[in-house]
Amino acid sequence: MIKKCITAEAIRQYAAASQDLAAIHLDEAAAAKTGFKRPIAHGMYLMGLTQSLYIAEHPTQWITEYEMKFHKPIEVDNDVIFDFADDNARVKVTLTTDAGDLIAAGAFSVKEV
Template identity: 40%
Template sequence: MTQQSTSLAVGAALPTVMRTITQQKIDAYALASGDGNPLHTDPAFAANTQFGGTIAHGMLLLGYVSEMMTAAFGEDWLTGGRLKVRFRATARPGDTLTSAGTVTSVEGGKTVCAIECRNESGEVLVSGQAEVSRS
């Protein structure tokens, strides 16, 4: 998925990415990342925490944001992209997440976007800014 960079104007919406979180996806991410924290991978352990069950890794959510940015900017995102975000809430198995964004500035070879990831209830889980330097 390394298409050509899209030239988007200020105010343009980025392509949305929708994904449903499953325990299977969380477990696969834990294996790939080496982060086997039982808060993510052990439902019995996680049930006795403040979260009441397993939660997705924050970086898994950022993977969906990066997928959106790659769809919008292709190779430019992969070689010159940056994220600055805040994690605001947790994602749980069964949540359907939507990553969305809007171009906020285009100047001097750099595009800046406001980005967020929400659950199906509209709760913001991740918000922040993405920057892409065009080659």
């Protein structure tokens, strides 16, 4: 299990790199119009971060296939708990808030490199 704060700065950097500049990810007023107190993280940012955190802990693994379903947006400046459950060549992953709310769940296949 790994806990990571999703910062506004990380989201700004991801938006610039991905060219996904949708206001809901960057602007509090735009986020408020859709019912959020703060901007929300990009789904693809969360997927990439999940992979990066796993590979950092398992440097001899290579991710070959990945799927994730999003259940709830996460606003910036909140912690996400990344929980990995290895099952042979398949890793199940869940992303939750500190309160236990499910943000996303999925799995990826790995192989030894």
